[in-house]
Amino acid sequence: EQVRINGFADAEIASCKSRRSPGVSRGYLSGEGGGALATADGPRRFVGRGRALKTFLDTKSQQIPVAGELEFVGRRREIQRVLREFRAPASQRHAGVLIHGLGRQGKSSLAARVAQRLEHSHEIIVVYGRYDAPAILAAFLDRLGTPEVAAIVNRHLPHVEQDPRNLLPALTELLEGPCEQQRKDANGRITTRPVLLVIDDFEQALEGRDSGLHSLKAEFVEAIRAVIRAFNEASTDSRLLFTSRFQLALPDGASDLAKRLLDVPLRGMDPREARKQATARLHVESAEPRRRAKNLFALRQADRIAAAAHGNPGLQDLLFSVCLEDPAAGERCLLQMEKFQHGQGLPNEEKLRQFFENLAIDSLMAFLTPGQKELLRAATLFSLPVPLPVFELLAKAGGEPAKESVARLIALGLCEIYEDLSRPEDRAVAVNAIVRPLAGTLSEAERKELAGAVTGELFRHWGGESGSRERSYLQDHELARLALLAPDPRIVAATGADALRGLARRFAYLEAGVLAKRIVTLLDTCNVPASIDLLRTVAEASIQIGDVREGGILLERALAEIERIEKEDVAPDVEDHAATFLASARTLAQQGEPNRAITLLERARNVLPPGRSQSIVLGDIARIRAAKGEVDAALQLHQE
Numbered sequence: 282e283q284v285r286i287n288g289f290a291d292a293e294i295a296s297c298k299s300r301r302s303p304g305v306s307r308g309y310l311s312g313e314g315g316g317a318l319a320t321a322d323g324p325r326r327f328v329g330r331g332r333a334l335k336t337f338l339d340t341k342s343q344q345i346p347v348a349g350e351l352e353f354v355g356r357r358r359e360i361q362r363v364l365r366e367f368r369a370p371a372s373q374r375h376a377g378v379l380i381h382g383l384g385r386q387g388k389s390s391l392a393a394r395v396a397q398r399l400e401h402s403h404e405i406i407v408v409y410g411r412y413d414a415p416a417i418l419a420a421f422l423d424r425l426g427t428p429e430v431a432a433i434v435n436r437h438l439p440h441v442e443q444d445p446r447n448l449l450p451a452l453t454e455l456l457e458g459p460c461e462q463q464r465k466d467a468n469g470r471i472t473t474r475p476v477l478l479v480i481d482d483f484e485q486a487l488e489g490r491d492s493g494l495h496s497l498k499a500e501f502v503e504a505i506r507a508v509i510r511a512f513n514e515a516s517t518d519s520r521l522l523f524t525s526r527f528q529l530a531l532p533d534g535a536s537d538l539a540k541r542l543l544d545v546p547l548r549g550m551d552p553r554e555a556r557k558q559a560t561a562r563l564h565v566e567s568a569e570p571r572r573r574a575k576n577l578f579a580l581r582q583a584d585r586i587a588a589a590a591h592g593n594p595g596l597q598d599l600l601f602s603v604c605l606e607d608p609a610a611g612e613r614c615l616l617q618m619e620k621f622q623h624g625q626g627l628p629n630e631e632k633l634r635q636f637f638e639n640l641a642i643d644s645l646m647a648f649l650t651p652g653q654k655e656l657l658r659a660a661t662l663f664s665l666p667v668p669l670p671v672f673e674l675l676a677k678a679g680g681e682p683a684k685e686s687v688a689r690l691i692a693l694g695l696c697e698i699y700e701d702l703s704r705p706e707d708r709a710v711a712v713n714a715i716v717r718p719l720a721g722t723l724s725e726a727e728r729k730e731l732a733g734a735v736t737g738e739l740f741r742h743w744g745g746e747s748g749s750r751e752r753s754y755l756q757d758h759e760l761a762r763l764a765l766l767a768p769d770p771r772i773v774a775a776t777g778a779d780a781l782r783g784l785a786r787r788f789a790y791l792e793a794g795v796l797a798k799r800i801v802t803l804l805d806t807c808n809v810p811a812s813i814d815l816l817r818t819v820a821e822a823s824i825q826i827g828d829v830r831e832g833g834i835l836l837e838r839a840l841a842e843i844e845r846i847e848k849e850d851v852a853p854d855v856e857d858h859a860a861t862f863l864a865s866a867r868t869l870a871q872q873g874e875p876n877r878a879i880t881l882l883e884r885a886r887n888v889l890p891p892g893r894s895q896s897i898v899l900g901d902i903a904r905i906r907a908a909k910g911e912v913d914a915a916l917q918l919h920q921e
Contacts, residue, residue, distance in 0.1 A: 338393045338407055338481060345409055345481055347390040354561055355554030356391050359545055363395050366543050367520045375543040376513035377521030381528055382547035383694035383713050384640045385595025388524040391547060392479050395522065402463060403477040403520070412486040414445035414504035420478075421455055427473070429459040445503040452511035462518045475518035480508070483525035489648045492685075494530040494539075494692050505531060509538045528692040548697035549592025549714055558594060559583045562601050578608040582615060589618035591714035599636055624718050642719055645693045652681040653689055657696070657712065658721035662731050665759045666699035666709035668742045671735055678734040695720075702756055703743045732766035739763065746775045754783025765799050770809040773800055777811075778818040785822065794826035801835065813839045813854070817861045824868060833872070836865040840881075856894075859885040863898060875905045 338345040347353075363378050380388045396405045406424045408417055418441050422434040437451035464473045486505070487495040497505055509531070512521040523542065531538040550558065563583065566576050579586070582604055590597035600618070604611030610630065617628035627637055646654060656676050673683035687710065690696040695716050701707040712720060723731070740760055744751050752760075757779035764772035777800040784793035797819040804811050811819070816839035824832035839861045846853060862885035869878040879902055886898045903918035 338389050338396065338409075338479065345389055345407065347393040353387075353390055353394055354557040355550060356387065356394065356547075359391055359547060360394055360398070362545055363391075363522070363543075364398060367399070371516070376509045376538075376541040377523060377543070378545055379523045379525060379528070379539070379542040380545045380547055381525045381692075381694065382697070383549075383593070383715065384526055385593055385636070386547050386549060387594040388526075388547055389481055390594070392481060392522055392524050396477055396479060399477050399520075402474065403518075404460075404474050406476050406478045408478065408480045409482055410485065412480065412483070412501045412504065414441045414448040414507065417480075417504060417508060418448060418451055421460075421476070425459070425476070427459060429473075430455065433458065446507060448504055448507035449511055452507060453515050456511055456515035456517040456519050460517065460519045475520070477520050477522060478508075478512075480521075480523045483523045483529075484527050487525065487527055487529055489527075491648075492650075493689075495527040496530055502531070506533060506538055509541055513541050526694055546691070546698040548699060550594060550597075551592065552587070555587040555590065555592060555597060556583075558597060559587050559601070562598070566605060576605065578611065579604040582611065585615050585619075589615055589622070591622070591717075593715055596636060596715070599632060603630075603632060621718055624722060627719075640715070642695075642716055645695060646719070648693060649689065649695075650686075652679060653686050654721075655679050656681050656686050657690060657716075658723065659727075659731055660690075660696065660710075660712045661717055661720050661723060662728055662735075662763075663711065663759070664762070665702065665755060666697075666711040667735075667739055668701050668704075669708045669710055671739045671742055672696075672710040674735050674738055675731065678731065701742075702753060703748070703751060729766050729768075732763045733769075736760070736763040736767045736769055736772060740769075740772050740775075749775065749779060752776075752779070754779055754786065758783050761796070761800065765803060768803055768807075770804055770807040773803055774809055774811060774815060778815040781818045781822050785825070790822070790825045793822040794828065797822035798831075811838075813842050813861055814857050816842065817857075817864050820868075821864060829868065829872070833868055836861070836868060840865055853888070855888050859889050859894065859898075862888075863901065866901065870901075870905050870908075875909055879905055 338347050359380070363380070366375060366378055380391055382388055396403075399405070404425060406420050408420050415438060418434055418438055422431055433451065433454050437447065437454070440447040441451055459473045460476045461473075462475055463471060466472050484495070486497055486501045488498050489495050508521065512519070521542075528544065529539050560583075563576065563580055566579070579601055586597060586600045586604065590600055600611070600614055603614050614628065614630050614633055617630055617633060620626065621628055628634060646657075649657065656679055659675050659679055660672065662675070669687070673687055676683040676686045687696070691698060691710065695713055696710050697713050699709040699711060701709040743756050743760065749757075757776040760776040761773055761780035764770075764776065777796075781793050781797055781800075784790070784796065800815070801811065801819050803809075816835050820832040820835035820839065823829075823835065843853070843858050843861060862881040866878040866881040866885070869875075869881070882898050882902045882905075886895055886902070889895045889898065899918050899921055903915040906912075906918065907915035
């Protein structure tokens, strides 16, 4: 089974070949002892204690349920990006922020977490359902209710009701008056605070077009123009945040006011975030002893639930709820989601059916041109997010205007933005994991044709032959898979060994064995020499699945290549040669050739520097000698 975005088990994208820790250092050691790099500057916070699993973005009317503190996990980068924007100097700041992504991906929950970070300094005003000018202005009075705010709102409201353009001076007076900044009276009590205005589920105010981005419904255009202009022009500490399923355009003369919003795309959860959310949910549910039997079923199915949810927090929460309430129904839902993942149609269980109806993916795809639908289908070729230029090259291969078509897919949430795996400062694109089974399938001939068009450029973007150490094993696996389709033996030769090593690290031995056979077959057919490292790695993959004969043949080829290099007096790769001697010796020992195995181990010992690697070789020699009955020699080697 292919490695899929949001679907691979423990093979996170961060599985790099380097040994750098992803953690943050908090202490250091030195000749003088050491100390702390960071210390707490305030009282200890007991995060999550006493917090509910669910909460509400609009705490007053409680119409917008979001993930509570115990259930919300991850999204740190998105939260920090929004907070950095809000804290930026006025000259560098946008009018506001737009969080967008496919339905039920946690946009409102992310807004709630941002609001929670600002609740000590800002009043939170939530606009939901009604996006007209009087409703927006009335929301200030409803939330704040101070005499000063009431006076401003009541004075402007009749004029706003007559003409929504009058919302601009009303908001400007609020933002530069009682909502400008935090103020205290003579006794130190806070009298006024700035606001965070959250306009949630904003897709309700939008309508699709045959081309380009969604636009505002006519009745909301002037109101939202006034909102963005007011926050853009006012001198204030108040901030503006939209959540929407779609990106939008808001023409204002020759400019587009929507471009004054910072674009924050929200993709599906990665596997680590999905597991953390599952753990958080089960931790809370475990406090209910009466539901222990049902909790046990959900616990056992946690990995299946996370995989079936395709990284969508709302779907994962729904699947957990069903499994906790009715294990039999939960099993049916999981089976149907697994069939859906393999392109066998949408689920028909009532709750899942309603969930997919709410996502309205068919309606989104109806906005696409035939060429854009073909691009979406072609993009299922990739199993990882690929750099934007490579994705655009896929569009060009299909005869589509590249930038416009890719932007359309992203704006509708059908494709998602990631950081590029090799250059985090660049953007990468992938089909949304829930959309993927509905995008259509590619025939083998189409996959080969498309792979031939893009694999070389993807290899170049991900470092080429010189970038092997910087690529993750997953990137090498993706490149090898595509290069076998293309076919491109040069890229297969450069990425095959690390692709196999990555599979072995995930214990995917059967998949590695199959891939190993395909790699060596292509290289031999094309008369492209395989490196010693690749021959040895392919051999080890073959041996791991029981094909010892094929593995032995490949190891002999690797040894022959070493002999050729030594005769030509070329500087050897010591570690590579030693690893090949060791792998060959162990295979020979298992096949009943201990003397030749010892000879190869001695060669490995001679080329390795003193230390751990040499000790490993000595241990292997000792075990073979002990098996031959040479116990004294074996003990001496073990001591050495």
